[in-house]
Amino acid sequence: MISFRHRGNFNNTDQFLTRAQRIQYRTILEAYGKEGVRALSAATPVDTKLTSESWDYTIKISNRSFSISWTNSNIQNGVPVAILLQYGHATNNGGYVKGIDYINPSLKLIFDRLATDAWREITKL
Numbered sequence: 001m002i003s004f005r006h007r008g009n010f011n012n013t014d015q016f017l018t019r020a021q022r023i024q025y026r027t028i029l030e031a032y033g034k035e036g037v038r039a040l041s042a043a044t045p046v047d048t049k050l051t052s053e054s055w056d057y058t059i060k061i062s063n064r065s066f067s068i069s070w071t072n073s074n075i076q077n078g079v080p081v082a083i084l085l086q087y088g089h090a091t092n093n094g095g096y097v098k099g100i101d102y103i104n105p106s107l108k109l110i111f112d113r114l115a116t117d118a119w120r121e122i123t124k125l
Contacts, residue, residue, distance in 0.1 A: 023121055025066050026059065033057035033068050036110045040070060043106040044082065050074050051081045070107070 037055045044052035054074040060067045072082035088099030 020122065026061060028117065028121070029059045029061075029066060029068055032110055032114050033059060033070075036068065036070050036107060039106040039110060040072075040103065043102040045085055045100055045102065051085065054082075 034057070037057055040055045041052045044055070046052055051072060051074045054072045055070060056073065057068055057070045060069070072080055074081045082103070084097075084099075086099050086101065086103050088097055090096055
């Protein structure tokens with residue numbers, strides 16, 4: 001049989017969780033969403049500017065999670081052009097255009113800053 005004893009209470013934990021609920025997560029995520037759109041627009045290879053100007057973001061908040069998704073609305077023949085630029089694609093005459101990794105480096109800086117800022121917010125509590 002396992003048993004344990006404890007003294008004290010959970011007042012500090014309750015206070016921390018109450019303060020954590022008051023953080024304005026949507027405001028923080030909105031700022032990073034807009035910053036991500038700017039970074040992706042600046043990094044997107046430019047031919048007609050349509051792809052670089054087609055970036056947007058959505059924020060989803062549920063009971064247990066928060067997420068930001070960046071999207072690009074430039075779709076040609078059912079295919080997202082941003083993905084073709086990122087990963088490469090075949091051409092009509094049998095050739096191949098090599099992809100350019102522009103999405104990951106652009107968003108890595110955003111993710112790093114978001115993680116740092118989120119940690120700072122939590123540790124302020």
